[in-house]
Amino acid sequence: MAVFLYSLLFVVFSTTLFFFLRSSRCRRLRLPPGNLGLPFIGETLQLISAYKTENPEPFIDERVNRFGPIFTTHVFGEPTVFSADPETNRFILQNEGKLFECSYPASISNLLGRHSLLLMKGxxxxxxxxxxxxxxxxxIIKDHLLVDIDRLIRLNLDSWSGRVFLMEEAKKITFELTVKQLMSFDPGEWTESLRKEYVLVIEGFFTVALPLFSGTYRRAIKARTKVAEALSLIVRQRRKxxxxxxxxxxxxxxxxxxxxxxSDEQIVDFLLALLVAGYETTSTIMTLAVKFLTETPLALAQLKEEHDQIRARKSETAALEWSDYKSMPFTQCVVYETLRVANIISGIFRRAMTDINIKGYTIPKGWKVFASFRAVHLDHDHFKDARTFNPWRWQSNSGATSTGNVFTPFGGGPRLCPGYELARVILSVFLHQLVTQFSWVPAEDDKLVFFPTTRTQKRYPINVQRRNVTKLCKD
Known part of the structure; x- marks a missing residue:
């Protein structure tokens, strides 16, 4: 008993001394202004609750107004410097592996696996x-993937009638496309079963990484195990x-x-993470593009006109070709504006590898940094009427200033999202098939939720009605 008490006292003393020494050192440095919040918890609860509101950036908005574009907080168990400053974000991206290293909350790391591309280094x-x-x-997209993208999107849309939950359907499409690209599987019972487990895995992101305290995280870990087992079987079969x-x-x-x-474990982790990336982000972009277009009738009408002209040049069953994709200028404006407003990748976590001086402040070694792309994209100083969906701003860049520096929907630097071109093509083909085959109205009001990932509250239900494609092709 005495040994236990001495051990407990030693742990408490060591922990107290550690935090005292660290706080003393931090006081000697010029940290960005901010608030570390409660002990251990910090401001994590405020962050989570804020992103469940309709405002896309309430947590950062409030602190930028109080402290400026670079501020200190404490989330997910660690002191973290948030940046809503494009120059600082660019500095973080360009110094990957030099001054900063990849670092994400334990819940993401555990669920993706240590061999995932997101966590790899060097x-x-x-x-x-x-x-x-x-x-x-x-x-590759032009010569091989475009055919499968067009075919699988058509296949899914063929079953649409009446009331459709768009986000759910978009997730099915992107998951099937990703499985096809990674492992050559066509849609079927196995892919749908695997997708349902993925839903549970993703729900575990940004939860407390303690199964005892979080039922969501516990379910996510179990689902992750099932997904890994299914992929392991495929890897073994393919290796033979x-x-x-x-x-x-x-x-x-x-x-x-x-x-x-x-090893099989390395391949499974790698595939698992790529499936998450392809499944979650692209499907959300597809859903929100439709939502924003529906709420902007003039943009939807111009998009329909562009795609009706493409379809009029082809037979009813003819597949889209690369030349068709390259003749969608307004579609690309819609894609860019959806990426800007939706901000699927809201930002990136990194860890300082040494004390870093920037903008007159010091980021201590070991601290987390979060470069917020969403905060920059929604800043009126960089984009006119930044929180309004306006695809025409991309026709002349009149609605943005220095877009190359402030528009980073796919990150940048050595970790630029490798699927950026593929995502744009998938969204463009999806919009083509959607607007040429259907007209639709929202089935009910649906609000956006921004945590843990950007999504609609009710999966964006719409009532669809099929257009007369044969007449369209003759016009």
């Missing part, structure tokens, strides 16, 4: 990032086939044939 990350981009560049000379043109084949000699 040379391995560089090689795997390059490999991923090689399967999603313009040439590859050794026997069977080859497929997909990401899994490239991982099995690579010189790095990846």
């Amino acid at each position: 040379g391995l990350h560089k090689r795997m990032h390059s490999l991923t981009m090689s399967f999603a560049n313009s040439s 086939g590859s050794e026997a000379g069977e080859r497929k043109n997909d990401m899994l084949e490239a991982l099995l044939a690579g010189d790095d000699g990846f």
